[in-house]
Amino acid sequence: ETGVTQSPTHLIKTRGQQVTLRCSSQSGHNTVSWxxxxxxxxxxxxxxxxxxxxxxxxNFPPRFSGLQFPNYSSELNVNALELDDSALYLCASxxxxxxxxxxxxxxxxLTVV
Amino acid sequence: QQQVKQSPQSLIVQKGGISIINCAYENTAFxxxxxxQQFPGKGPALLIAIRPDxxxxxxxxxxxxxxxxxxxxxxxxxxSQPGDSATYFCAASRVYGNKLVFxxxxxxxxxx
Numbered sequence: 001e002t003g004v005t006q007s008p009t010h011l012i013k014t015r016g017q018q019v020t021l022r023c024s025s026q027s028g029h030n031t032v033s034w035x036x037x038x039x040x041x042x043x044x045x046x047x048x049x050x051x052x053x054x055x056x057x058x059n060f061p062p063r064f065s066g067l068q069f070p071n072y073s074s075e076l077n078v079n080a081l082e083l084d085d086s087a088l089y090l091c092a093s094x095x096x097x098x099x100x101x102x103x104x105x106x107x108x109x110l111t112v113v
Numbered sequence: 114q115q116q117v118k119q120s121p122q123s124l125i126v127q128k129g130g131i132s133i134i135n136c137a138y139e140n141t142a143f144x145x146x147x148x149x150q151q152f153p154g155k156g157p158a159l160l161i162a163i164r165p166d167x168x169x170x171x172x173x174x175x176x177x178x179x180x181x182x183x184x185x186x187x188x189x190x191x192x193s194q195p196g197d198s199a200t201y202f203c204a205a206s207r208v209y210g211n212k213l214v215f216x217x218x219x220x221x222x223x224x225x
Contacts, residue, residue, distance in 0.1 A: 004156075006156075033211070033212065035213075035215075041217055041218070042117075042202050042204075042215030042216055042217050042218050043157065043202070043215050045211075045212035045213065045214070048212065050211075055211050056212060058212060090156050090157070092213075096209075097209050097211065098208055099147075099207070099211075099212075099213055100162065100208055101159070102147075102159070102213065103159065104157045104158070105156050106154070106155055107155075107156045
């Protein structure tokens, strides 16, 4: 098990609603990356936070936003939920801006109905 | 140029056999190539990774072979066991980049 924890593990939302997902990074890690994994596909990069600043963003609309806190935990916010947002949302923590030794949490399964 | 193509989509191997999964990348700036293992309901777990300065890396039953000129790398699982049944993802990135680019995954089933 990694030291990366995500909450909640599952949730169901209605189309148009807003959702906040949370991630606690592994001790000593100051970088958190968020990924979306649709069913049967590989994870897709949403964005990364390094020392509380956004450090790169994938091909996701602005209604996907995030925060990183001084303790390096992070939130992913999604506004105006769409059915296609249904997926497993993963966060990964790492040290510095290196992708080596990036450890993933167990994910949050979001279902939009 | 950001794609990583992975094959096969699924693989069935007898217990004790060798499982081989292949990946190809396009971006020559990538210099870090990890493999992740994912069980149902879990996040991906880092299995083994390689940098392009070596052509092969072995850890226990798992070996990565890397061909820089062909821009391909592969995962070999020796003496495959039923407990290895999982989805395997290759990925590529820059060591000091901000994202991992994943392949689509390979569902491995090891028959006992």
